[in-house]
Amino acid sequence: MTELGLTPFLILAAFLFACGVFCLATKRNAVGILMGVELILNAANVNLVAASRFMPELRLEGQVFALMVVVLAAAEAAVALAIFLNFYNNHGSADVEAAKELKG
């Protein structure tokens, strides 16, 4: 790894983050919004792991935090999908526009 520095990874992570934000803004299906959140979390993880590779003082911490993010993202996906299923059973649609009133 002689020529490749931290910057290309940061640019790629910024691109992933932008794609995730675009996903959040344009998708109307709730599962699509969840996919955007996954993209954003992956962008943050790429940043953390790149920092752990190129900054010696963060060598272990970056990977530890990235692992925590992976686990919390899995938990978040499980809860979010359970809520979406409940919402779909109540409203008959996965459209987030239908979620204007949520009284169960």
Place this chain on the structure above:
Amino acid sequence: MNLTVVLFAAVAAVTAVSAIGVAASRSMVRAGVWLLFTLVGVAGLYFLLGAEFLGAAQLIIYVGGTLVLVVFGVMITNQGPFAVLQTKWGEWVVGGVLASGLFALIGTASLQLARPVSTEPAAPTVNELGMSFLGVTPDGQNYLLPFEIVSVHLLVVLVAAAYLARAKKRIEPKAELPAVTGEPASLAVDSQPAESIPEVRS
């Protein structure tokens, strides 16, 4: 132009193109398939950065777990096999402006940062990672408490997800069960609370 740069270019191209695919595809099924390639590409980036354990965990947890969960969510909540919810024209514009603005902002910020370049090869970190999660590092800096908190958190979340996902199904069969024929009687008895069985049968 060495091998690492070529590999990074290939993996980054796969990741970026499939991220665009996730954001731009209208069908949720296709977005899920694009998300699969994005996650595999990110795992390749981890391997490229010398984080072998994290790359394997990404493949197992994200590609093997979260993505299957998302695909099942798509399958259950879609009305048709390729049902599409139309997005308004203005939302595409707002989303595009927001995303490109954020990308420009973060890109310029990261171009102005220091550019550390690592000269030594990546050392394996799996051993140290496991030791620090178990709390037996020589320098006393460990992550035993976050590890335990995350494990209890996972348990709580799984119980909550199971409860949330089946809360509605208790109520719905009361209204719909008379129309359903051919359901095994023992199954219906087992899944219903005891006091509600006569009401369902009537």
